[in-house]
Amino acid sequence: MRQHRFHGRFESTGRECSWPGCEEAGEFRAPGARSPSFDGPGDYRWFCLNHVREFNAGYDYFEGMEPEEIFRAQSPLHGWESTARAFRPEETVDGAPHWAKFSDPLEAIGARARAHVKRRKGAMQEEFQANARFTAAERGALKVLGLERDVDAKTLRMRYTRLLRQYHPDHNGGDHGHQDKLQGVVEAYQLLRKAKAFA
Numbered sequence: 001m002r003q004h005r006f007h008g009r010f011e012s013t014g015r016e017c018s019w020p021g022c023e024e025a026g027e028f029r030a031p032g033a034r035s036p037s038f039d040g041p042g043d044y045r046w047f048c049l050n051h052v053r054e055f056n057a058g059y060d061y062f063e064g065m066e067p068e069e070i071f072r073a074q075s076p077l078h079g080w081e082s083t084a085r086a087f088r089p090e091e092t093v094d095g096a097p098h099w100a101k102f103s104d105p106l107e108a109i110g111a112r113a114r115a116h117v118k119r120r121k122g123a124m125q126e127e128f129q130a131n132a133r134f135t136a137a138e139r140g141a142l143k144v145l146g147l148e149r150d151v152d153a154k155t156l157r158m159r160y161t162r163l164l165r166q167y168h169p170d171h172n173g174g175d176h177g178h179q180d181k182l183q184g185v186v187e188a189y190q191l192l193r194k195a196k197a198f199a
Contacts (some may be wrong), residue, residue, distance in 0.1 A: 009049075017048040019055075024048035030055050133197045141188035153198040160189040 008028055015026040030052055032043025048054055062070045101108075133149060134142065142149060145159050165171040168181035192198070 016048050017051055018045045019047055019051040022051055023066060024051075030059070032036060069158050076157035137195070138192055138195050141191045144188040145192070153193075156189070156192055156198065160185065 003031045010027055016022070017024045017026045025048060026046030028047050028049060029044040030047060032045050034043040034119065036165070045055070051100060065073065078141065142151065144165065145156070145158065147159055151159075164182075167178040169176050172178070
């Protein structure tokens, strides 16, 4: 179903106008008996151009509502206290605050922004502490050995032993094709084993 730009006309696929007695093509949609919700887009009625204009002229969104309901529906905050899934108290997305705890959307957005800044600062602090543990050269050596910055001395020795067996010709069937890698591993280990982090 392709929509033509600007005037709301949809190509008809054999649909007739829903207006009683009209045999024109139903190319313009109007609200049906079931309105859009979380369960789906709702129902539509399809009319020809003349009848959709007539339908729109007589359509009253507030029909059947009490004055208090009309006032609430016209409020900019209408629906904010909705219990749709994204707004339920138990739902959070990306560390967002519980939306139902706030009566004002801006207050909730501000709380989410503050929480994001706090998490970001915490992540930066952790990264700073991890970087402070090793010098730039030592961090490069960790990369050569494929190790993370939270490594301990035992893991360092185990990784060095494994790589030594993998690349040394005495352990890999006499293959001398890994001399450069072997040298890099030995140099990285010699640097790291003297690091203050393992003192």
